[in-house]
Amino acid sequence: MNRIFTVDEARSLMPLVRGYVDELVGLRADLAELAHDLRNxxxxxxxxxxxxxxxxARVAEILGWFEEQGVEVKGIAPVLVDFPAVLDGRSVRLCWIEGETALGWYHLSELGFPGRRRLP
Structure with a gap:
């Protein structure tokens, strides 16, 4: 899905995003511990x-939900998500990383995370 979000649309999804991310973080930890235990x-x-x-399978379902919404998952340790958007006529990604309390950052699409700036 090639969805373009407004800041308000992206922020309105944040309660669901945070809920799925909380579950994903628990699954990530359980899977890492389980794999370690089985290996050792x-x-x-x-x-x-x-x-x-x-x-x-549950991790794949959660990642599928993000894809269905048009939200890009850029990493899972830590979880980093981008919402495609346009600000001042430029292609940007509204970005949120695990641990942040709100969606408050963006970067130019071509720059990625190192180009993060606070939303105006």
Missing amino acids: EGRSPLGGIPEAKAFE
Whole structure:
């Protein structure tokens, strides 16, 4: 989906984004711990291969939700999302990273994260 967001549209999605990100962070940690335990101990209190596959499937579902909304996931550790937008006639990405309390940054599409600026 090639969706272009207004700042208000992107901000209105943030409660859902944060909810899915919270779940994703938990899954990411569980999957990392499970994989570590299985690799080093051969077992884990979190389960085995079936549980790992279930965690991976849920991660894929969450990432699919972002794609359906037109939100770009740029990373999952930490979670970094971009909302395609146009500001002052320029292609930008409204960007949010795990741990931020609100959507308050953007960058020119061609610059990526290093070009982040506060939203006016």
